[in-house]
Amino acid sequence: MNNMKYSICFISFIFLFLMSMINFFFMMYFIMNNMVILLEWEIISFNSMTIIMSILLDWMSLLFMMFVFLISSVVIYYSKSYMSSELNLMRFIILVLLFVFSMMLLIISPNIISILLGWDGLGLVSYCLVIYYQNLKSYNAGMLTALSNRIGDVFILMVISWMMNYGSWNYIFYLEFMSNDWEMIMISSLIIMAAMTKSAQIPFSSWLPAAMAAPTPVSALVHSSTLVTAGVYLLIRFNMLLIDMFFLKLLLMLSGLTMFMAGISANYEFDLKKIIALSTLSQLGLMMSILSMGLPNLAFFHLLTHAMFKALLFMCAGVIIHMMNDMQDIRFMGGISLYVPLTSLCLNISNMALCGIPFLAGFYSKDLILEMVSFSELNLSIFFLYYISTGLTMFYSLRLMMYLMVDDYNLMSIYNLYDEDYTMLKSMFTLLFMSIISGSFLSWFIFSYPYMIYLPFNLKMMVIYVSLLGGLMGYLISNMKIYSINKFILTYNLSNFLCLMWFMPNLSTYGLSYYFLNFSQNLLKNIDLGWSELYSGFGMTKILKKYSVFYMIYQVNIFKIYLFSFIIWMMMILFMLLLFSN
Known part of the structure; x- marks a missing residue:
């Protein structure tokens, strides 16, 4: 078998x-x-x-x-x-x-x-x-x-x-x-609203980490x-219709906020798979926002490069979760690069490709996107959302690396970490190869001529500035442990707000369903199981049961009852005769 x-x-x-x-x-x-x-x-x-x-x-x-x-x-x-x-x-x-x-x-x-x-x-x-x-x-x-x-x-x-x-x-x-x-x-x-549900943009973001x-x-x-990616692909196909629509400007704002929100939430998350899921949400926001600016080929380019290193990231996470006895909390991990070097290699390279480190797959698409954003006539809020989200990507990626690779191992005193599952490693190395080369070969295929983008020096270097700043923050926070500094820097409610995806699950799922379910429960209790039940189903059952018990006494074959009935009948006949004789 x-x-x-x-x-x-x-x-x-x-x-x-x-x-x-x-x-x-x-x-x-x-x-x-x-x-x-x-x-x-x-x-x-x-x-x-x-x-x-x-x-x-x-x-x-x-x-x-x-x-x-x-x-x-x-x-x-x-x-x-x-x-x-x-x-x-x-x-x-x-x-x-x-x-x-x-x-x-x-x-x-x-x-x-x-x-x-x-x-x-x-x-x-x-x-x-x-x-x-x-x-x-x-x-x-x-x-x-x-x-x-x-x-x-x-x-x-x-x-x-x-x-x-x-x-x-x-x-x-x-x-x-x-x-x-x-x-x-x-x-x-x-079409835009349909794509927003499939690609988990605000306000439909809460299903993606849950999946x-x-x-x-x-x-x-x-x-x-x-x-x-189905939603992004649909919008790429329909892109000619969408240019110069007001709704597209709204999508640009919502996807920028999705990117920002996912980046912040990933820094507060300790579940390994959820961190990677939130990074997907952030990248989807990036694709949707660049689509909203009318650059479908660029969105398609990032979609393909992102596919490679994100699949590899999840595979590495799967190997690590397997080794940790199905533990997904990154606070229990640490120092795994000493024990599982090949898996750690794949994880680090895919993480660096996600950050846009030069000459890996993510760099070719991400750098081009950010330079096109700097080149376009957008307002300051969108500009800041793009660059801060890029910094946050570096932030949570470095934090993840620090927790997994650098910290001490925190799970068990006797442990069994191994890196010899060649079936998994072969599949991971296939994607590792693609994560390194796919960016360059796709840029040759998709763009028949190279983009030359002339920008001032500081604007050209802006990606490097925010990446370095994000990386530095990630390093400092993972060393200080983010849950301890929350007590000093942030109030409890604000950290909850940032941690729980801006209360998105509460608003879009529990918030919508709770009141309706509560109302229907009250209806069930007070109407269906209350008055209507008393005067229809349950009440009728009670009366019929009462009468059936009464009739059943007659139907049980007891001589005493028949004799008693006969005497009553005889008395009634005698009474009737006396009544009519008078």
Whole structure:
């Protein structure tokens, strides 16, 4: 049975890896020849109604598919070892493959109906994966994830109904010449709101850290290239419609605040996976905000480079959690670089790529984004949000490194740390290679000519200034231990506000659901189980029961009762006779 499980893992890995390579060569061919292919397959034709499946193949969809296939193949290979003690490994692999298939449907669709299928598929399968470990925390997280994403599904359904005005659901035909149409403005607004739910922007941010209840390989897949990037990808496809919209300026502000809020919350968090999840939220804010400025290629570039090092970060976190007897609190870790050097190497390089250290993957996209922000005509608040968030990324990354690598080991006196799981290491080293080289080779593919951005010296060096300042703060805070300085610098309420994602879970989930659930409980208690019950179901039952007990006495075959009844009848007849004789 075990061999069968592992062979399915291996077959899935080989298939996905081969698909990734095929997509890569096709993408090179498409870029070189500047090709786009639109395939239409008529599924059914009935009178004037036709149902058509459309597929759009261009360099962007092929490149994104290559990355999704590569990361999912590596994640499945990693799961072979990580989930080795899992009884239902087959179910897990099938769910991951369904997840990847849903993402493929979303990527290649120029049709809003097939986009809904992929979009809804992602939501449904992500719910199944978040509740994979069956406990109360997972169920709550799964419900929060599913319901938050359900809002986005409703917006997509509304887009489908609005697009019936045009006679076809192939949005790709309307992008250029209908951009000033009032209906298209409505459709664009709905698309932006749908993308905000999937990519967890304020006020829909609380589901993303909660989704950490899923197994770590799933987190690596979800947070790198599938679920959370679906919203960003949708906006990249619809970008022509969105330029010069007022709603886009609002999105710029909200995504900037998301980036800032996630950066602050990550500095207060002690759960290893949640810190990495909040860094994903911060990077999603960066992608959405650069999209709002009208630079879709740059957002796509950062989306792909981010996918590589974020998947690697989660895999390293998975190895560390495994070794620590399923402990996720970073305060119990420390000095692991002495015992697990290869995993520590992968973790540090992916962390540095996240910070944008020169010549790693993150540097090429992040530096270009920040220079374009400095170059654009934005106000000071957006400028500060970008640069402070960049500093905060360095802040929490260095804090994480200090807690994991430098501090003393705090868990057990007798411990067993090992770095010899070659299945996990092979998959991690594949992504390590990509985290180092993907930035440079993507910049050659996506941008046919180099950007030359002329800025004053201090503005050009601003990224280095904020990164150094953020790194210094991270070093000092991790040495002083942040929970001790809270008592001196911050009041309890303010630190709670910063720590709990600006009370986002309370506002968007408990705040909304608590009062309604409380009201419905009172209705149940006082109406359904109260007066209405007394005068309908329960009251009727009581009366009928009373009468049935009375009739049952007659139905029990007791001679005394029959004799007593006979005497009563005889007395009644005698009484009647006497009455009428008079």
